[in-house]
Amino acid sequence: TTMSSGADFAWPAVxxxxxxxxxxxxxxxxxxxxxxWCSLILAYCKHRQLHTLDINEALASSPLFHxxxxxxxINRPFLDAILADLKLRGNLEWLDRDKKSCKIVWRTxxxxxxxxxxxxxxxxxxxxxxxxxxxxxxxxxxxxxxxxLDKDVLLLALKHLEKNGQAAILMFDSHEGVKxx
Amino acid sequence: xxxxVAMRRGRGVGVGGAQRHAAxxxxxxxKGGQLADQELAQVSAQVGAFRQHLExxxxxxxxxxxxxxxxxxxxxxMCAAIGVDPLQSGKGxxxxxxxxxxxxxxxxxxxxxxxxxxxxxxxxxxxVSDLLxxxxxxxxxxxxxxxxxxxxxxxxxxxxGNGFTLVTLGNRRLVQSVPGELSLDANSVxxxxxxxxxxxxxxxxxxxxAWAPERVDRVLxxxxxxxxxxxxxxxxxxxxxxxxxxxVPALLAA
Numbered sequence: 001t002t003m004s005s006g007a008d009f010a011w012p013a014v015x016x017x018x019x020x021x022x023x024x025x026x027x028x029x030x031x032x033x034x035x036x037w038c039s040l041i042l043a044y045c046k047h048r049q050l051h052t053l054d055i056n057e058a059l060a061s062s063p064l065f066h067x068x069x070x071x072x073x074i075n076r077p078f079l080d081a082i083l084a085d086l087k088l089r090g091n092l093e094w095l096d097r098d099k100k101s102c103k104i105v106w107r108t109x110x111x112x113x114x115x116x117x118x119x120x121x122x123x124x125x126x127x128x129x130x131x132x133x134x135x136x137x138x139x140x141x142x143x144x145x146x147x148x149l150d151k152d153v154l155l156l157a158l159k160h161l162e163k164n165g166q167a168a169i170l171m172f173d174s175h176e177g178v179k180x181x
Numbered sequence: 182x183x184x185x186v187a188m189r190r191g192r193g194v195g196v197g198g199a200q201r202h203a204a205x206x207x208x209x210x211x212k213g214g215q216l217a218d219q220e221l222a223q224v225s226a227q228v229g230a231f232r233q234h235l236e237x238x239x240x241x242x243x244x245x246x247x248x249x250x251x252x253x254x255x256x257x258x259m260c261a262a263i264g265v266d267p268l269q270s271g272k273g274x275x276x277x278x279x280x281x282x283x284x285x286x287x288x289x290x291x292x293x294x295x296x297x298x299x300x301x302x303x304x305x306x307x308x309v310s311d312l313l314x315x316x317x318x319x320x321x322x323x324x325x326x327x328x329x330x331x332x333x334x335x336x337x338x339x340x341x342g343n344g345f346t347l348v349t350l351g352n353r354r355l356v357q358s359v360p361g362e363l364s365l366d367a368n369s370v371x372x373x374x375x376x377x378x379x380x381x382x383x384x385x386x387x388x389x390x391a392w393a394p395e396r397v398d399r400v401l402x403x404x405x406x407x408x409x410x411x412x413x414x415x416x417x418x419x420x421x422x423x424x425x426x427x428x429v430p431a432l433l434a435a
Contacts, residue, residue: 013302013432017429017432018416018422019411019412019424021415022412022413022414025412026408028408029405029411072413072415
């Protein structure tokens with residue numbers, strides 16, 4: 001997947017507004033602010049094709065959380081509030097219990113799951129087994145939006161299908177595979 | 182001559198109004214046989230004639246009313262002098278005929294749309310000149326609205342209790358699209374902010390306005406509580422700064 005540089009990302013005007021980097025005390029204002037942060041993070045990650053966020057690293061060095069021009073950065077409690085919001089919307093999954101790193105899912109897990117399952121149905125893959133590699137890197141899926149998808153995100157989507165009885169995740173020869181049901 | 186007062190009082194806005202009209206007509210009809218029908222026929226005929234006159238007037242002048250601010254203002258004054266208010270809130274008899282009430286009704290709706298759509302930028306206080314630009318950007322070349330039109334439309338909205346009022350800040354006028362009043366003190370603080378790129382601190386207020394600290398804190402607290410101001414705790418000095426999105430041009434330009 002190509003990585004676009006952060007330089008051509010269209011930063012929203014609010015990113016230059018110093019108060020944007022302080023968690024607002026007014027509930028109504030805070031709601032707007034969190035919405036704007038969530039949109040910003042998803043748009044930025046989508047633009048740069050980023051799927052994983054290491055929290056400490058991002059806080060320390062990501063241009064997302066530090067505007068050098070106005071000398072403002074968000075702090076950990078504020079980031080926690082934003083990430084909690086993203087989790088509620090289905091756009092974030094924690095990768096570990098200590099909340100050190102997470103997946104940013106700019107398509108929700110449900111959306112990826114639906115795309116994968118409809119592909120499986122269309123191509124007659126139900127009741128057959130595919131490897132995850134086939135799905136993300138196979139020639140047959142080259143035209144699909146999930147082609148090149150981060151493996152962890154794909155697994156989250158497949159686990160969702162598994163919960164709904166639409167798939168079963170398998171291990172064979174130390175490769176992960178999935179049987180669509 | 183038809184009873185204009187009764188007709189006007191019978192104006193109902195929306196579905197409820199239509200239903201009341203229908204119910205009244207039914208009651209009138211059921212009141213008695215032929216005599217009631219004859220009276221109804223008479224009123225209808227008179228209304229019909231009156232309507233024709235109005236239609237002619239509308240055809241002759243409605244276009245001018247829509248396109249010419251001066252004529253519009255003069256028409257308003259004329260109506261006020263004879264005790265008629267064409268600026269009805271709904272699509273009533275008068276507004277449909279003359280297109281004038283319709284004009285302000287539609288303008289009011291557009292004002293609501295524009296202020297709501299940009300509310301995340303200005304926080305519920307929109308400069309009239311910005312509103313004017315936004316409204317005229319969406320219209321054809323021959324149909325611009327004036328600040329006077331906005332003032333009238335906002336006044337109409339205020340009467341409807343939509344939470345819309347006009348606020349004066351020095352020589353600026355802003356449309357407040359959230360309920361609640363901007364106190365005189367809040368007004369002073371915002372004027373101070375306006376001269377400083379949209380930002381104030383408590384210490385700046387104490388100095389510039391010569392107010393006691395409690396008074397400053399109370400007003401700033403009110404402004405934050407009513408979502409006019411955002412707080413910024415990232416200043417190098419460590420003092421909290423208060424910013425007003427409606428007074429920051431860069432936020433509105435986007």
